[in-house]
Amino acid sequence: MIGVHTVEEIRAAEDALMARLPDGALMQRAVAGLVTVCAGLLDGVYGARVVVLAGAGNNGGDALWAGARLARRGAHADAVLLNPDKAHAEGLAAFRAAGGRLVDLGAAAGALAAADLVLDGILGIGGRGGLRGDAAELAALLRAGRTAGAVVAVDLSSGVDPDTGETPGEHVVADHTVTFGTGKTALVVDPAATVAGVVHHVDIGLGPYLPSPELTVLDDADVATLLPDPGRESDKYSRGVVGVLAGSAQFPGAAVLAVGGALHGGAGMVRYAGPDAVAVEVRQRWPEAIAGPSPDVVGRVQAWTVGSGLGDGREDDVRAALGAGLPVLVDADGLRGLPERFAGPALLTPHAGELARLLGVERAEVEARRLHHARAAATRWNAVVLLKGSTTVVAAPDGRVRVNPTGTSALAAAGTGDVLAGLAGSLLAGGLSPLDAGSVAAYAHGLAGQRAAAGSGYPSAADVLAALPGVLRSLRGVVGAGAVHPLTAE
Ligand SMILES: NC(=O)C1=CN([C@@H]2O[C@H](COP(=O)(O)OP(=O)(O)OC[C@H]3O[C@@H](n4cnc5c(N)ncnc54)[C@H](O)[C@@H]3O)[C@@H](O)[C@H]2O)[C@@H](O)CC1
Ligand SMILES: Nc1ncnc2c1ncn2[C@@H]1O[C@H](COP(=O)(O)OP(=O)(O)O)[C@@H](O)[C@H]1O
Numbered sequence: 001m002i003g004v005h006t007v008e009e010i011r012a013a014e015d016a017l018m019a020r021l022p023d024g025a026l027m028q029r030a031v032a033g034l035v036t037v038c039a040g041l042l043d044g045v046y047g048a049r050v051v052v053l054a055g056a057g058n059n060g061g062d063a064l065w066a067g068a069r070l071a072r073r074g075a076h077a078d079a080v081l082l083n084p085d086k087a088h089a090e091g092l093a094a095f096r097a098a099g100g101r102l103v104d105l106g107a108a109a110g111a112l113a114a115a116d117l118v119l120d121g122i123l124g125i126g127g128r129g130g131l132r133g134d135a136a137e138l139a140a141l142l143r144a145g146r147t148a149g150a151v152v153a154v155d156l157s158s159g160v161d162p163d164t165g166e167t168p169g170e171h172v173v174a175d176h177t178v179t180f181g182t183g184k185t186a187l188v189v190d191p192a193a194t195v196a197g198v199v200h201h202v203d204i205g206l207g208p209y210l211p212s213p214e215l216t217v218l219d220d221a222d223v224a225t226l227l228p229d230p231g232r233e234s235d236k237y238s239r240g241v242v243g244v245l246a247g248s249a250q251f252p253g254a255a256v257l258a259v260g261g262a263l264h265g266g267a268g269m270v271r272y273a274g275p276d277a278v279a280v281e282v283r284q285r286w287p288e289a290i291a292g293p294s295p296d297v298v299g300r301v302q303a304w305t306v307g308s309g310l311g312d313g314r315e316d317d318v319r320a321a322l323g324a325g326l327p328v329l330v331d332a333d334g335l336r337g338l339p340e341r342f343a344g345p346a347l348l349t350p351h352a353g354e355l356a357r358l359l360g361v362e363r364a365e366v367e368a369r370r371l372h373h374a375r376a377a378a379t380r381w382n383a384v385v386l387l388k389g390s391t392t393v394v395a396a397p398d399g400r401v402r403v404n405p406t407g408t409s410a411l412a413a414a415g416t417g418d419v420l421a422g423l424a425g426s427l428l429a430g431g432l433s434p435l436d437a438g439s440v441a442a443y444a445h446g447l448a449g450q451r452a453a454a455g456s457g458y459p460s461a462a463d464v465l466a467a468l469p470g471v472l473r474s475l476r477g478v479v480g481a482g483a484v485h486p487l488t489a490e
């Protein structure tokens, strides 16, 4: 698990740690990690052309120190100082002593064009608002690809907002980011995450001084632990029964895909509620599903998935499913029938357009401020909100957030959301909380998208569904706890 901390939390931890260390020691830890990554990116440090862009703060200090160390190893190092009078004094002195040269702004474009590596040390966690003036012009040059070298952001791409993942104005677009101490929201939430490139974490010893993070990024091991594991004495009821209220004459495929997702998510049984004609299609594809015309008569379940491809005119059914007092997942058309606030466990799965409609704002506004709007909706409806898209953010009303690290833009295809809804609903029925069900489902679904894309280039939702069992098998390990005859390892 990667923990993400706020600037305020990082500053407090840095202060506490620095009080126990000699002056400058923390910066040297950061610089050592930064130099290691840079050296690994270069085809040999000796003779490489390195350009340092240094702002007035400690972020510029890191970059100048790294430039100095690379120069000591034989690199040609140039530095552009954005604010020469306030440049980090020790870093600048070290840079010059190592043979680094200062380049004025007029010559910066030429230096960037010839660079093998550019160090972006304009702004770090002290940055607020987009870049302005000369810094904005340099960032625009980098963004326009006016350097042949790798752009390495120090701690963060300069100009992004560290705590929100928003890009309020001009900013650096990096190929790599070397970040210090802990994760930052800007490294995991779009639009800022996109301009971080590949993120390298450098441990500088802040761990013991940081609080437990509100925002986390799960990994394979976390997901494996959270996935329900049928015990040896499980039966189909104890594994959880999920009801799926989805699909319509207009969108029968949504029902087929959502039921498919639900069947693969570990529930012991799936009950489908919908019109006969759709139920026939569902049963043709999934003979193991039980079907009935409405939530009231289809039989008992432990959780409902409501809304994918439901169309209009099913408000009574939605009300019945949401009013059953069970954990619910609400997707797509179901989102039009939300209660004022949820009293029980609820997981909402809007895409940006749907969330915009719910909150009465523009879609672009949601995409620009994903975390803010997911959190606002979680508070407003007292529900976990899984906002889909280039970064999937899962926000709980208690303030916890999980940002999903898996996925591919190849998932942006009709029907993949229906698979996700079924899968997450199945996990709810299996006993997971809405936060766990949403984040585990998003993780596995993202991996299935990646696997399907590797297999077919442009996968369909059916390809993503077909990839799910393999992904879940890999995540759980071949032998689950419920195995009666453990397989012999080959
Ligand atoms: N505190 C420490 O001991 C450590 C700090 N480290 C580095 O220090 C960085 C933070 O340094 P600072 O607190 O000096 O802050 P920054 O270097 O991020 O920013 C410097 C100053 O720039 C100004 N500024 C803010 N937004 C601006 C904008 N949009 N345009 C122009 N100027 C703007 C502000 O006055 C800010 O204080 C981290 O990101 C990291 O790179 C690391 O060396 C690890 C140790
Ligand atoms: N640019 C993107 N990068 C990664 N994943 C994406 C992107 N755009 C959409 N997705 C994912 O694709 C799925 C699409 O779901 P949704 O919008 O509900 O489509 P549908 O309703 O047609 O099934 C979601 O899991 C979403 O997170």
Ligand SMILES: [K+]
Pocket (backbone or CB within 6 Å): 059, 120, 121, 122, 123, 124, 153, 154, 155, 156, 157, 158
């Ligand atoms: K930076």
